[in-house]
Amino acid sequence: MHNLISRAKANMPLTHAGPNLVNLWPPLQAHSKSVWDAPPALSALVKRVYVSMVGTRRDHSICAVGRSGTGKTTASQAFTLALLQQAGATGGKISSERVQAMFTVLRSFGCVSSPHSDASSRFASVFSLDFNHAGRAAAGHLQTMMLDKWKVCHKTHGESNFLVFAQMLAGVSTEMRTELQLHQLPESNSFGIVPPTKVEEKQRASVAFAKLLAAMETLSFSAGEQKAIWHVLAGIYHLGAAGACKVGRRQFVSFDSAQVAGGVLGCDGEDLHTAVFKHHLREEEHRVGGGLTAAQCVEGMAAGLYEELFTSIVSLINRALSSPQLTLASVMVVDAPGLRNPRHSAEERAAGWSELCHNYLQERLLEQYHTHTFTHTRERYTQEKIPVEVESPENSPADVVSAIDQPPPQVRATDGDPRGLLWVLDEELMTPASSENSTLERVCHAHDVVCVCVCVCVPAVRQCEQPLQCEVNHLMGCDPVRYDLSGWTGLIQNNPSALNATCVLQSSTIAEVKAMFTPKISLPPLCRGLGGLEGGSQRSLQRNGTIRKTFSGGMAAVRRLSQCIAVKLQADALVNLTRRARPVFLQCVSAKTRGGGLDVAALRVQLHSTQILSALQLHRTGYPEHMTLSDFRCHFQALSPPIMKRYASMFISHDERKAVEELLVELDLDRKSIAVGASRVRTR
């Protein structure tokens, strides 16, 4: 029962849906439709965005927001493919097949199976399609953010590891299986990477692996690059099998598996041991409080390897889709992991660090939606002195966002320090003898008086009775999520093993591994977890410039290597990338219960957080279609030179705004004969 709002809006012409469109296609029939069988409402949206992009020569963005499992990825992918079909492609670098292949690769390497979905995204992405002067797609550029790097070694209840592991273990050829030493798999794996056991699952994973191989071929991954990818994945698998001693010296539990891990990574066993466990100097350098446990060392290496692998795969995708052709404008499709709350799947547990990172990103996107829909629109009307009687919604996501990411004040305030959770965590990490408890107390104390609604004052963050737990009032208080901060210090402290992963790969004795991970250009690393910072075309350089700027100004330049500040900066980068583009927000909702029934309460909560009624009210009362004076001039000059002549004569005697108003009145009187509908056009 996906995308319910679409049904309510079924009779509404698309032009009335305004720039902030709610997800508008009917449920897929038991997966019988492939994602690119665009339903009519999607085709209409694609057409509208395309015509607007070509007509205004401005960048546009499509951003899907909502809970996990509500169809954001499906919607974004369907939109991208339909847009490509609508526009057509040129230059041979981009095609529907290549883009579909990219989705297949990303699904395997960036998704896990969860109670909500068989492929739940664990990375955020911005995929930009660049169009040339003829309006044809000429290139694609993928930028990714992996906010939580620990997924590869920490198994969340009910979730699998990244899908690619099961696919590889089920489908890799006998020859490669021998090379990767995957014939006799040990029973336990500390990262929870297990081969599929049921026949049906095995078959599905093998088919998915065959699809993945075909997709890599389509994207021109060379045989050597594919080999390097399997070696790194197998290396991570064997590291998980090697495990770490819980007591005593920092070392592997299974030396045999560690030896095998070293072998497939092209690293001597002793060297791997050193890279994983022996980094006293680096620990000093990064002031790692209390030293790392053996398990943290092994996990750090695995997380570092997977981060490097994912970034390299994004580079290979960009190599396949990029083109130096000059382009006119772009459409950016934004997809991020959805909001997750253990309560949605009736789990008793509290949420962890991974959920906080992704829920925070969703809040940032919602805040962007709120600002664009209400704040900017009202500001424009005020600036243009247009009387429009509308009330903005009482609440906004800003309170929760600042409870998480508010930076420290430049000058110490007398009435307390209101910095957000990420900054408090960052500071406490550097304070000797600090604990997660003191972090919690500081954040709850600073943010417990925030009102999310005029009539009810509820704190943005509230300390729970359970030790080390707090509740964050996500979705403007509609969807509170209880977090457990236990062990967060270990996750956010700099982990020298993760940093050593790059050296292990670059000094591998396996030529293909070494070649793939040795950087082609030497640029200072911005932030681990960011992918797609390469590209030679003018547009990709611009987009990468925006990200570099985000990471190089003010506090960002100083703290960008801190794990928790990097989460904020990656979210900033994503928002900055799309800030200048004309946005369309796809609010995805789902009301499906686990038994397949209709969960009305859940639907109500989701609809409430979309603020759809206020948005529609503002849209209907105001002037959603508007253009700048310069656009107006271009537009009408092309349409009718006599009209522009008249405009010029009026412009001499009045100010420009007055001239435009008079012209509009004339156009309106004469509308039928000249067929220019401009009465709802406001200019500035």
Ligand SMILES: Nc1ncnc2c1ncn2[C@@H]1O[C@H](COP(=O)(O)OP(=O)(O)OP(=O)(O)O)[C@@H](O)[C@H]1O
């Ligand atoms: N309109 C629809 N009707 C029925 N099922 C759908 C629809 N859209 C998506 N689905 C199914 O719902 C599941 C979740 O979809 P998808 O992965 O797109 O969600 P998501 O919002 O991107 O999730 P996450 O945030 O966890 O990545 C998939 O199995 C998908 O096939």
